[in-house]
Amino acid sequence: KRSVYEPNNLQRCRQVVCTKTRAFIIILIIVLISLTFALIAAFARPGGLPSCSELTTPSQNPDSVTTPPIATNGNAFPWTDIRLPSDVTPESYDLLLNVDLQKFTYTGEISIHIQAKKKTDFIVFHSKNISITSYSLFETDHENSELRQIKINEFLETTTNQQIYLKLNENLAPLNFYKIKLLFESHLNQGLTGFYRSSYILPDGTDRWLATTHFEPTDARQAFPCFDEPQLKANFTISLVHKSDLIGLSNMNLLFTELYGDSGLVIDHFAESVRMSTYLVAFVVCDFEKVTEQTKHNNIKINIYTPPSMIDQTGLALEVAVKVLDFYEQDFFQINYPLTKSDHIAIPDFAAGAMENWGLITYLTRSLLYSKEESSARDRQWVATVVAHELAHQWFGNLVTMEWWNDLWLNEGFANFMEYKGVNHARPEWKMLDQFLDDAVILGMSSDGLKSSHPINVPVHDPAEINQIFDAISYQKGGSVIRMLESFLSQSTFEQGLHSYLIKHSYQNAQTSDLWEALTIQAVSEGVTDVNVGTIMDTWTSQMGYPVVNIHRQGNQITATQERFLFNPRSTLEEEFTSPHGYKWYIPLTWITSESSESQQIWMPKDSVSFTIDGSPTWVKMNVNMTGFYRVNYDKNGWEILVKQLNTDHTVFTSADRTSLIEDIFALARSGHVNISMAMDLSRYLIKETEYIPWKIAVDCLGYIGYLLKDSPDYVLYKTYMVHLLSERLNEIKWVGKGDQLDIFLRSLVLGQALQLNVKSTIDEVKRRFKSWREGARIPADLKGLVYHGGIKYGTEDDWQFVWNKWKATTLATEKSKLLSSLAASNDGLILNRFLHMSLDENFIKKSDSATVIGAVGNNPAGSLLAWRFVRQNWGTIMERFYGLMSRMKRIIVATSGHFTTQYDYDEVKAFLEEKTAGYHIRAVPQSLEQIEMNIDWLTRNRQTVVEWLRKETESY
Numbered sequence: 001k002r003s004v005y006e007p008n009n010l011q012r013c014r015q016v017v018c019t020k021t022r023a024f025i026i027i028l029i030i031v032l033i034s035l036t037f038a039l040i041a042a043f044a045r046p047g048g049l050p051s052c053s054e055l056t057t058p059s060q061n062p063d064s065v066t067t068p069p070i071a072t073n074g075n076a077f078p079w080t081d082i083r084l085p086s087d088v089t090p091e092s093y094d095l096l097l098n099v100d101l102q103k104f105t106y107t108g109e110i111s112i113h114i115q116a117k118k119k120t121d122f123i124v125f126h127s128k129n130i131s132i133t134s135y136s137l138f139e140t141d142h143e144n145s146e147l148r149q150i151k152i153n154e155f156l157e158t159t160t161n162q163q164i165y166l167k168l169n170e171n172l173a174p175l176n177f178y179k180i181k182l183l184f185e186s187h188l189n190q191g192l193t194g195f196y197r198s199s200y201i202l203p204d205g206t207d208r209w210l211a212t213t214h215f216e217p218t219d220a221r222q223a224f225p226c227f228d229e230p231q232l233k234a235n236f237t238i239s240l241v242h243k244s245d246l247i248g249l250s251n252m253n254l255l256f257t258e259l260y261g262d263s264g265l266v267i268d269h270f271a272e273s274v275r276m277s278t279y280l281v282a283f284v285v286c287d288f289e290k291v292t293e294q295t296k297h298n299n300i301k302i303n304i305y306t307p308p309s310m311i312d313q314t315g316l317a318l319e320v321a322v323k324v325l326d327f328y329e330q331d332f333f334q335i336n337y338p339l340t341k342s343d344h345i346a347i348p349d350f351a352a353g354a355m356e357n358w359g360l361i362t363y364l365t366r367s368l369l370y371s372k373e374e375s376s377a378r379d380r381q382w383v384a385t386v387v388a389h390e391l392a393h394q395w396f397g398n399l400v401t402m403e404w405w406n407d408l409w410l411n412e413g414f415a416n417f418m419e420y421k422g423v424n425h426a427r428p429e430w431k432m433l434d435q436f437l438d439d440a441v442i443l444g445m446s447s448d449g450l451k452s453s454h455p456i457n458v459p460v461h462d463p464a465e466i467n468q469i470f471d472a473i474s475y476q477k478g479g480s481v482i483r484m485l486e487s488f489l490s491q492s493t494f495e496q497g498l499h500s501y502l503i504k505h506s507y508q509n510a511q512t513s514d515l516w517e518a519l520t521i522q523a524v525s526e527g528v529t530d531v532n533v534g535t536i537m538d539t540w541t542s543q544m545g546y547p548v549v550n551i552h553r554q555g556n557q558i559t560a561t562q563e564r565f566l567f568n569p570r571s572t573l574e575e576e577f578t579s580p581h582g583y584k585w586y587i588p589l590t591w592i593t594s595e596s597s598e599s600q601q602i603w604m605p606k607d608s609v610s611f612t613i614d615g616s617p618t619w620v621k622m623n624v625n626m627t628g629f630y631r632v633n634y635d636k637n638g639w640e641i642l643v644k645q646l647n648t649d650h651t652v653f654t655s656a657d658r659t660s661l662i663e664d665i666f667a668l669a670r671s672g673h674v675n676i677s678m679a680m681d682l683s684r685y686l687i688k689e690t691e692y693i694p695w696k697i698a699v700d701c702l703g704y705i706g707y708l709l710k711d712s713p714d715y716v717l718y719k720t721y722m723v724h725l726l727s728e729r730l731n732e733i734k735w736v737g738k739g740d741q742l743d744i745f746l747r748s749l750v751l752g753q754a755l756q757l758n759v760k761s762t763i764d765e766v767k768r769r770f771k772s773w774r775e776g777a778r779i780p781a782d783l784k785g786l787v788y789h790g791g792i793k794y795g796t797e798d799d800w801q802f803v804w805n806k807w808k809a810t811t812l813a814t815e816k817s818k819l820l821s822s823l824a825a826s827n828d829g830l831i832l833n834r835f836l837h838m839s840l841d842e843n844f845i846k847k848s849d850s851a852t853v854i855g856a857v858g859n860n861p862a863g864s865l866l867a868w869r870f871v872r873q874n875w876g877t878i879m880e881r882f883y884g885l886m887s888r889m890k891r892i893i894v895a896t897s898g899h900f901t902t903q904y905d906y907d908e909v910k911a912f913l914e915e916k917t918a919g920y921h922i923r924a925v926p927q928s929l930e931q932i933e934m935n936i937d938w939l940t941r942n943r944q945t946v947v948e949w950l951r952k953e954t955e956s957y
């Protein structure tokens, strides 16, 4: 699954860990980002984990699990474990669903073929919000023919653990086969999980409905009764009944369609699926159209489905999907894609960025569709990235699945890593591998430098816990440690080991240790290393956090020691996890020197290591290109020489090394390892920096300072310094024109900053373009986010209304997303307040957009207090709506409460959130509190020094 939102830079800077979810705004993001930062947090992208299910309603908090579950008839529910018993396992399912899109209901018939593993006289499986109208059990032969009926003495259901319990009149015999037959009915819910309804607007203004699914992690049980755990794989044979003017889609290819009795309806019969987990099952009933192309290698049909009016926006996704599928099949995994088709469908209402259902990948519309004329370079990259991510899952996740959700990172970390490789193959000119640093490594470090982080491999039990680990740790840190692993094993060893792992566990499940074992065997067989991959990697996956390596140099002699890095070691937060390794890591230490740009490597065992460097170089730069997931702190002399080199000639370092120096020194200033003045001295070189990624990180780091100073008269010093740093880039920027992907991103970043810093010429140009847009002129796609944002920020109520109307009218998803976010950029409190109230009213804003709106207003300094007040006022509604959509819940909490900078506010936020969330496990609460603590801590320690530095620095400007 690809998450929906990404934290914006401000959030990143503030270390609010939001998950990575990217959603809406990603696209915009950059633009926004740029715009945003320090002060403005306005544009924020919503952060929050990728969400998933509605699974958990507030009444089902984890604490309730400690009391025995009660059945719906009031009796005790005999099975008390949230996990299913292992006495029987499903072999296959025959599922027929009859879907009524007028009444938003469906009826179902299911036969679940099971095998008894042990003698048992009861069966437990999952069901949620489904009314089971008939149940029976048969003994069968191994070909599923009924032999005899078995009496069921008792049928019990519990909502607590979402289970059904069948008490049998006799014991099932080990190894024998049985069939559970159920009839059931339910409704197409509006909650974005399970089997739900979604709608889009036809060009004539009328609504058109569709029925679709989203099951990961635990909502297949909300669509049909099943054994809903990832290791209980089975074959699914699905049939869909619907009106004849609609089409049905499912994981597998359609065999044939026929009339369904004399009902006037038709029934689609799909081929039996490969063995797969329940969370990967999918089906859709809609009136969409498709475009099709076959892959070159194996003639797999790639189909892109959209509402008919959007069919012209499918070209990019189709092209990328064909290229990437061929690349994965032929080059990377070297394992054939086992289905005959790969469908990709744009779903108007969707809780995540996309979902990798085998053979039927569902997408947020903006993640799949792209308009050459109207969408930006960022939109384009997002589509390609999501397609590559979901296709990687077809092997990593679908073919081989994690045994349980504690290993979710295996799926998501790997897909996160692969999306860059996949897109890099399709569009090498986008430099995706360079972008990994910003998008993954540094974002992962932001989240993982907090006490409220969690280990990559984390114990999870109930749906709310499972939902919350779709976050920056599983995705970005997961992807980053895999990249580090690839780097020290070598690409070919890594790919060969991975291939063996996938072959060995095909159509089955695996744990993290299985991957390490396969890689160790490969590495040892090639003589690459005699180190056990598991021993090394366990220090990265089973403890949270990451190290800072302290480098002490005397002549040619280097001594490296390690300690855990925390942004705020002074935080009072109690940690949820302890470390099995005492916060020590096996670190692949790499370096270059002023005399040799060839990377050297030595292993740092758990404590420290000493080594000698060649020659007599002036400087040593560790963690070459930031391939390792660690920070480096040099001794004072070491930093001074590096700062001097950057300011003399920064081009001796690669863009990635410059980025890592900026990122490390500002993080280390925050943690207290280096003086903030040293970081500011380093930042001086930026006036000569011409590349996007170092600038992006610098703007994040400096933006945090601006954000913390925003209420102070000293803010003007910050502004003056930033405008000075940006001056050369601003002078050479052309508002329109093509360029490389990263040049386009840089332009958006710089202009966004200028807007944010109130650079008059930029504001004037933005206002001029906004005005002519209102009069009918076109805005170049890459400037839209900026112009809408500036137009609203510096505009009138009438301008706001105009954008609102445009938002309502447009059917272009990328456009809709930019317009909606810009509406939160207003400086007018009345407008923002009204917008907040509209966010929970479905007459104005769809449920799938409301968290975006609340979060965006919360990230706008002009709206943050209003948003926090709004959240407090409407807490009950917010809990009810979003507790089951944890990514949105998290986004709302972090964006509206994490921005505070005083003890007074900390106390108030803490009292409120702790009272309201007592008994629930919402990780966003400690994250927000830690964020505020960090803000206070930074101001206490650094404010005076920074202000003095800025005053002295800007005196001469």
Ligand SMILES: [Zn+2]
Residues within 6 Å of the ligand: 001, 002, 356, 389, 393, 411, 412, 415
């Ligand atoms: Zn994913």
